[in-house]
Amino acid sequence: MSGANLSREKREQYMRVFNELDTDGNGWLSREEIGQWLKRAGYSLSETQIESVFRMIDKNSDGKITLDEFYTFMELINKPPDSTSKLRQVFTSMDTNGDGQLSEDELVGGLNRCGYQLTRQQVHKLIANLDTDGDGTISFEEFLAAFQ
Known part of the structure; x- marks a missing residue:
């Protein structure tokens, strides 16, 4: 933006x-x-x-x-706190090393904990769709954009 x-x-x-x-x-x-x-x-x-x-x-x-x-x-x-704060909590719980980015392993682990079993190919496709800056990880902004 x-x-x-x-x-x-x-x-x-x-x-x-x-x-x-x-x-x-x-x-x-x-x-x-x-x-x-x-x-x-x-x-x-x-x-x-x-x-x-x-x-x-x-x-x-x-x-x-x-x-x-x-x-x-x-x-x-400054977005309404209801959805953003809930998504922040989900993101933070998945970001196990606390670097503010979701790696492929963190994304897989987080999805597994939520009951989603994705293949590596599905995860690669998901990352490719979410990773708008092309750095190979998912920032909170990219994560949030997926839900808007």
């Missing part, structure tokens, strides 16, 4: 937050800036957890959170 898909009001609101978080004014958010934001918001997270949040937001894995990546994240966390 880019800012073009948002209403003008939301785009401006998210941009204000982004600019407040961008304390050094370089046009992107660092791990440190995200960590400070989460701490100010009252979250008591370890460095590993902050890193996981950062990687979830940093879609292209370049170590910088752009405004478009921030727009996407803000829209994700």
Whole structure:
């Protein structure tokens, strides 16, 4: 999602937050800036957890959170909590190593625990359909998109 898909009001609101978080004014958010934001918001997270949040937001894995990546994240966390939070719980239970991505093995394990027995070929096909960025894993955003 880019800012073009948002209403003008939301785009401006998210941009204000982004600019407040961008304390050094370089046009992107660092791990440190995200960590400070989460701490100010009252979250008591370890460095590993902050890193996981950062990687979830940093879609292209370049170590910088752009405004478009921030727009996407803000829209994700501002969706109605009923479906998103339930799907987050399912995703988190499947993400056994806590890296914010579902590997093939994690997906198979999670589906098995839910009573679904898929062949490797079916799992490969499922991943191919869900993995929109082509990195071989399923992010929460990709997982969520499958249910919308």
